Amino acid sequence: MKITALSLVLILLAGTLVAPIGFSEAQSSDLIAPNPPTNLTATPVSNNQINLSWAAPVNSTLDQVNGYKIEISSHCSGSFGVLVENTTTTSTTYSNTGLVKGICYAYKVSAINPVYIGNPSNTAYATTWTAPNSPTSLTANAISSSQINLSWITPTNTGGTPVIGYMIQKRDSCTGSFSTLVANTSNTSTTYSNTGLVNGTCYQYRVFAHNAVGTSMASNNATGTTLQNPTPSPSSTSAPGGLSVVAKSNTALKLTWSAPSTSGVSIIGYQIQRNGTTIVNNTSNTQTSFTNSGLLPAHQQTYRVAAWNSAGLGPYSGNATGMTTNLIGIIPTDTNNLGQQVSSFVQYYKVIFKQQREDTIKALKACNEKISNATPENRAKVKADCKIVLKTIKEKYKDIRKQFKDDFKVFRDTAKSLIKVAKEDKTIDKDDAKGLKKVLKKFEKESKKITKEFKTEIKEIKKEIKHEEKQHKKELKELEKEKKNKHDDDDNDDDD
Incomplete structure (x- = not known):
């Protein structure tokens, strides 16, 4: 034209x-x-x-x-x-x-x-929507002789559409093939109680997430073995009652209970178990409350309590379960408060390392004591057992840190897309965009610093423990030498 x-x-x-x-x-x-x-x-x-x-x-x-x-x-x-x-x-x-x-x-x-x-x-x-990522941090906690409680974390990436349920699979006696325990929970709850189990039996579990598109890959496998309640002493106290567990923060749970009848014998303390493991053998007081701190955010724990008197330990209370609160939401929806969210990531990362440090130090000291007290013929086995314990702790926190870094990667990529869109739509200027990108780099810098400090600290602790072990061995040798010299002197006296 x-x-x-x-x-x-x-x-x-x-x-x-x-x-x-x-x-x-x-x-x-x-x-x-x-x-x-x-x-x-x-x-x-x-x-x-x-x-x-x-x-x-x-x-x-x-x-x-x-x-x-x-x-x-x-x-x-x-x-x-x-x-x-x-x-x-x-x-x-x-x-x-x-x-x-x-x-x-x-x-x-x-x-x-x-x-x-x-x-x-x-x-x-x-x-476009896709199947969700796998659920993470699956745990299986045996709380009685016939019940194991499961807990897991919702996938960070749900595939663009919400998770609508979970499939739970179980492997009896921790061998053979998995069978489906629940095809679809049809709800978003991240806990499940498997009841009617056999006393003293090992069970293994895995969980899958469902959304409108399909089903995720399996979570990590989690193993639990059902328990047996101890037989109460003939003249010990009755069980404490009304045990309650409430979240005090994202890293602490508070327990409260009522004192049992004393049968005329005064209570001298309480034993507290978490997930079937004793965390306080004897509180050595009559207080009916306890705060369990240093926990991880969004994690479920199950407790029970028994009273001590001069006759011994009484029966345990009923089980009570609580969950620490979430630390932050993972996926940002706009460019507001990105700095605060990254600071929360740094705080969470420090909590993870603090918990790993406490668990590692506790295990190292316990191992050192066991090795020092072991007989020469049994020392190799004790050392091997200790290596397994330390490896288990290391792998547990390695998985937690990996999931955490994956979560931050999703957070970072989403935030970068939001910043890009905001720049194109001119809802933020170039200086603001540069500032937000600098904030995103803060976590990576902080995480490297914390990781380096943690590794250095653990190395120093191991050195101290090895030094203590050498000193202990030296003292034992000197004692043996003194005994031998005394024995020789006694023999000489007999000859005279």
Whole structure:
């Protein structure tokens, strides 16, 4: 179609980002380039569909907008390609189907009138749904001779659509194949009580997450062995009553109970067990409350309490369960408070290392004492057992730190996308964006520093324990030498 001098002037005035379409001289005198559409949003609605919505340009009637050009970029990176050249309709919605699950897509839209293709809208991002990641930190705590309680953490990445239930599988006697215990819990609870089990038997569990798209891979395996309650002493106290466990913080739980009947013999303390393991053998007081601190956030614990008197330890109370509170939400939804959320990550990371340090030091000292007191023929076995204990602690916290770093990676990547969108939409300036990116780097720097400090500290503790062990061996040798000399002197006296 012929382009007039007037139309050429209009094209030059409009700039390089406004493209002319074939038009007549009459049309050119009436129309101007349409403004960009606004408020473009992209919403995933399944594993293969994303719905787009936008607002028409403010002058769409005057500009005779009669269609829209839609562009797309796969994986939210690289150049844009044309998805729809011209919708040939004034509708401000579009459904993009036939997509690949779990892929990020970027979109932008331009308005079209009989003469021009306008400048593009803001860029909108969306990721199609996929199956969730695996649940993490599964634990199996035996709380009686017939019951094991399970607890786990919801997948950080739910695949874009909420988790709607969990499948739980069990392996009897910790051997053979897994069988399905619950096909779908049909709820979002992250705890489960497996009852009706056999006394003193090992059971192994794993958990899968369901969402609208499908089922995740399995969680870690967790093992628990059912317990046997101790037989109460003939004249010991009765069991404490009314045991209650409430969250005091994200790292502490508070226990309260009522004192048992004394049968005329005064109570001298209480024994406290957590998940079947004694954490306080004797409180050595009559207080009926106890705070268990140094725990990990969002972790469930089960307790029971028994009273001591001069006759011995009485029967245990009933079990009571509590869960520490969550520390933070993992996925940011906007650029507000990113600095505070990263600070919370640093705090959580310090809590993990503090707990690992306490567990490691306790195990190292206990091992040193056992090795020192072991007979020569039994010392090798004690050392081997200690290595297994220390390796178990190391692997446990290695898994926790790995999951934590994976969580932060999701947090960081999401935050970077939000910052990018905010810059393009001009809701934050360049300086603010640089500041937010600097905040995201803070965690990586802090985590490396904490990890280095922890490793150095553990090395120093091991050195101290080895030094104590050498001193202990030296003292034993000197004692043996003194005994031998005394024995020789006694023999000489007999000869005289």
